[in-house]
Amino acid sequence: MEIFETLLGLEPYYKNHYEMTAVTGLDQIAFSIITRFSLKFGSWTEKIGIRTEDEMIAWSENRVHLFETYCMPSVLAQAEHIDKWYILFDQKTTKPIDQMIERLRAFDFIEPVLLDSESIGVHNAIIETAKIMARDFSGAYDFISTTRLDSDDALSRLFFPVYRHYLSYFPMEDIGRGRAFNYPIGAQTDTKTFRLRVANQGPFLSLIEPFAAFRNTANAGGGTSVYKSDHTKMSALHPVHNIHTTRPMWLQVIHDQNVGNRFLENGLALSDNAFFQDLFWPRPVADLSLKEQT
Numbered sequence: 001m002e003i004f005e006t007l008l009g010l011e012p013y014y015k016n017h018y019e020m021t022a023v024t025g026l027d028q029i030a031f032s033i034i035t036r037f038s039l040k041f042g043s044w045t046e047k048i049g050i051r052t053e054d055e056m057i058a059w060s061e062n063r064v065h066l067f068e069t070y071c072m073p074s075v076l077a078q079a080e081h082i083d084k085w086y087i088l089f090d091q092k093t094t095k096p097i098d099q100m101i102e103r104l105r106a107f108d109f110i111e112p113v114l115l116d117s118e119s120i121g122v123h124n125a126i127i128e129t130a131k132i133m134a135r136d137f138s139g140a141y142d143f144i145s146t147t148r149l150d151s152d153d154a155l156s157r158l159f160f161p162v163y164r165h166y167l168s169y170f171p172m173e174d175i176g177r178g179r180a181f182n183y184p185i186g187a188q189t190d191t192k193t194f195r196l197r198v199a200n201q202g203p204f205l206s207l208i209e210p211f212a213a214f215r216n217t218a219n220a221g222g223g224t225s226v227y228k229s230d231h232t233k234m235s236a237l238h239p240v241h242n243i244h245t246t247r248p249m250w251l252q253v254i255h256d257q258n259v260g261n262r263f264l265e266n267g268l269a270l271s272d273n274a275f276f277q278d279l280f281w282p283r284p285v286a287d288l289s290l291k292e293q294t
Contacts, residue, residue, distance in 0.1 A: 026164055028172060029208065030141040032133065033075065033085040034225060037067070037151045038097060039117040039125050040090045060094040066152040068100070070253050074154035074280055076107075081160035084136060085110045086129055087151070090117045111136075126227045130218035133225070137211065143175060144214050146226040147206040154251040154280045155204070159183070163206065166243050178209040180226070180240040183249035187280075190254050197252065201240055204250040205231045251280045 038060075050056050075085060087104065089097060091114045101112045113132060117125040137144060145167075149155065163181065182205050186197045207226040217224040229237050243249075 026168060028142040030137045030144045031083050033147045033149050035087045035149045035151050037087050038089045039122050041122040057094055060096040064096045064100045070154040071151055077157040078160045079109055081164055086113055088113050127221055130224050134215040134218045141211050143208050144211045145206055145208045148203055148226050152253050156249045156279050159249050175208055178238045180234045180238045181206045182240055182242050184242050185245055185248050186250040187248035188252045188254055201232050201234050203231050
């Protein structure tokens with residue numbers, strides 16, 4: 001309990017508003033992550049400079065390396081707090097991606113989803129994934145939480161423990177038709193240094209919806225989950241609650257293949273690299289013991 005009271009800057013608000021009495025049974029909520037790994041959209045190959053099959057293989061190898069070095073270990077570190085992690089791939093894969101998918105199948109809570117995104121588009125690929133999620137969680141939960149996570153980024157190992165703690169004091173009757181939750185405080189790294197980043201409605205957004213509404217919308221072919229909207233526009237659809245913390249809760253990894261993100265050269269430098277490496281658990285999957293993986 002003490003670690004959460006230290007991390008959560010809004011703890012006095014809870015005390016005044018909810019008298020620090022847990023009001024929500026977390027077993028009512030299905031906690032999930034959705035990661036788009038290799039869905040194809042528009043002219044994405046042109047944006048990242050892929051023109052040949054060899055260049056596609058090289059891109060795949062680099063993305064697999066980033067995923068297994070930063071993203072995947074950061075989720076494995078808190079796997080007991082997550083019900084399902086859906087990782088989305090275009091059905092036209094490469095050998096490096098096929099090999100990674102086989103490694104993913106060793107984890108029961110990870111579900112690789114292969115889709116013909118080139119034909120149906122990314123929006124419909126998300127809808128098809130939501131239909132799978134509706135079947136997976138049917139009859140077991142009243143609410144579903146979906147969290148965005150890019151395949152080359154990482155979560156603080158405290159991301160889900162703190163999120164769940166926050167929700168335990170949030171009345172589910174206030175969820176209504178859905179509410180989004182955001183950690184404003186995060187960090188960026190160029191793999192050498194860490195810099196502070198602040199983002200309202202950032203790319204690590206979570207959305208909670210009543211499960212029945214999620215299921216019915218998905219099965220009717222409508223947009224649902226945290227990807228129903230661009231994360232910067234979510235407040236037009238749902239109230240967005242910022243969970244203020246005293247340390248970064250997410251990490252953007254800036255690298256040569258980034259399409260949209262750039263390293264904040266003038267951002268506040270975070271000097272204790274060892275602390276942040278431990279916080280985000282950036283250790284390649286191959287370096288994690290079987291005990292740590294399970």
